[in-house]
Amino acid sequence: MSTTTVTDTTPVDSVALRIARTAAQRPQHRALLHNDDVLTYAELDALMDRIAAALQRDGIEPTGRIAICATNSNPYAAVYLGALRAGVAVAPLPPSAAPAALAAMLADSGARHLFVDSGTAASFAELPAGVRRIALDDAAAGAEPLSGWLAPEGAKPAPVQPLAGWPFNVIYSSGTTGTPKGIVQPFGMRAAQLQGGSSTLTAYGPDSVTLLSTPLYSNTTLVSFFSTMGNGGTTVFMGKFDVAQYLALAERHRMTHTMLVPAQYQRLMAYPDFDKFDLSSTQVKQCTSAPFRAELKAEVLRRWPGRLIESYGMTEGGGVCILECDRYPDKLHTVGKPAPKHQILLLDDEGRPARPGEQGEIVGRSGAMMTGYLNLPEKTAEAVWFDEHGNRYIRTGDVGRFDADGFLQLVDRKKDMIISGGFNIYPSDIEAEVRKHPDVADVSVVGVVSERWGETPVAFVVLRDGAACDAATLLGWANERLGKMQRLADVRLIDELPRSAIGKVLKRELRDAYDGQIA
Template structure:
């Protein structure tokens, strides 16, 4: 057993130390790449040392935080990893947020330094967090020069040994509504994600292509296992379906993380089957509903296994669907992962019997410490069983089948109550997707004097189709029960989505209210 095998076999370890082990064993093996440059493990390890030493020189201590607001790049990834080596938490911020939100996130995180690129700096503006020093990671004038900030080559930081409870990162998420909340994830949580990587064949030969952003937990659940097992991460800051396929074929990519809308766009390309994707071992998806028909298409036409993760950035348990092993369960999000305790509770907080629907709550070793500086928000999402065991509420409504697979219906807040009946928008969306005119769809509830709420559909028409809205509305309502029928159907050019593909239903409800 070599040093790496001993390290990865421990109940708890430090990801930054694994990079050092890979650098010692295979210093020339590729670790990170973007369109401009690449780094070997030896070069990455040395750069992480310089970054950690620079942070310590600037008087940052273990438990302090930095913020990064930029497009994905080699420098971004190296700064993240280097901060971890010094025991410093990272707050990766979404550049697409509003200036006001970014200012609040920087302040809430208590960020001592802000690493930016030119585009993010323009969004943030000069008024936000004026006391926090900025460092430009892209060679621009958005802040101090990154190369000048770095400690001299060969510098080494004072050794730091993180504990499982120490903050690893602070992920800001408001879901699709509300004020951003800082989700504090510990080193222990990330280590739990890394250790399951062996099951998915991560290793020195891994080439992982990522075109989701590094500020998203979606990306990080694949990024860190790739690095921990000594593979190479290729960062593509923007997703382009044609470019993705060409790059995947040329680099002989083995692993990837994509959100469902990206799978949808890839599979819809007429030249998809012309690309050689035989190098793929595993493809992953999370963050948004992944409909069964699309999963089946991916399985039929794209080599390698397909894994869907269901869980929250807050942690509290994960369900995993190994779609290639369970083609009859594609309508589900799989079974609870090892070490995850997933239960369903009713409105009163009581557990429901198998076969009944309830809110999904979960417990695992990988749970957030809490929302940063928001104990009352933390308490709102906690549920405790009779023994006092802590669970995290997901806000999702689901039901377990007899085989222990979880089927999700909808976000609890998105459920429509019309005339006293519960309507799950996902049921209506499934019916609409069965019509050849429909390329994409979302259903929301809007106020109704007669029923309290009533369902309205927003549909993206398939290219070249000429079906009118009334025809599609009548067809849909003919397939639905009386209490489920749509009040209106609107054709739209596209659905509003977050950067990781979640449909922003709040925006659709606001649009309908105008």
């Protein structure tokens, strides 16, 4: 598919338009904070105008694309938002990915400009022809400084009215080998999420102060970020997650909202001084991206003021389930009920709606759904399911069942994806890399329980006859080649992989047989 194909020409409200309105109404209200860098709404709005005008000057038209690969910062956020003001889609790339994977994502995105910082510039040794490299921090080697690239102070871009079918961003799913899938989220999808952010459930508003410690290339972060900015609130960024720093920032800025993944909640609850911090300003704590243990939810509810809302869904969109943990403490083992205007169905093994009480693959439909996977029409077709009326649903690859009260309980994952620290890791990518070692005959990677990460990858390896490589050597070799978030926690050498009668590796048997302890 091409992201320049507009299927829905309905004009939509966008976060960039909303920021302009807030800047006119509350120009001195704080918009973005990161370390000692503060941008008011008036300053952010003016900077977004200069960014949008510069993109227009460079000939990047609406539905065109830029890419950003950097750590969280105010300039990063401003470039993202400024591009949206010009109707330009953003491909936020993960700095933790291996250079080969980043090169593949950049080429696949079709981005004309790449924005980096001093920590990521070295990951892009060569750029595709015609791609311009710009340094967000003015310090990245081999890149022109953002300050010199910007349109002059006071510059105004030509007004752009986004349409629902235009691409808003392209979020890459994973991968260190080949080209990972680029999930194209349209403006209409983000507009629907923006409306949900101001609902009574999460209640983002002009006095919200949201502390974000997850990266801006993650959809987990972006939903909360856009909800905050689109409703006139303040976003506080932090860099690498640190428990003590997070708690200090929350107390100092009187945090009202936050989005965390389960592994972060686990670390916070385990911190000896947690209860010494004043978190009484907290109104809503959100969680998504990975399995959230019922016991941990209960502890968060007991020790941390404010609501606890768990969301179950996919970056691809479709159906979302919401668990209001504080309202339903007896349902903490579930992921809640379908959100308003969201439809969730379960499919049996024949791809038909399962009968009441039966488990099945979870598919969902709503106003917030991806356009498709960029340049991958076959993968897009595999990701959707149509009902008898032709309505489109997104497949999750998860298996679940509804209880008698309509709450969805996850049973298993149909796909082999590992969720580690809130990030999606695909075993096939790791397996492909390990297989490059000359002593490896076969390999299977599974996720095992980790107190720190929730899950972490472990490789079971069959060596070639006569190979002399040991597990420790292979572990080091593989981790030098894998992306930071994909690194193996352990390697186990075995004589053969357990397989079914039709040759499929029985990964559950490997997980069940693993006797290691992963911190």
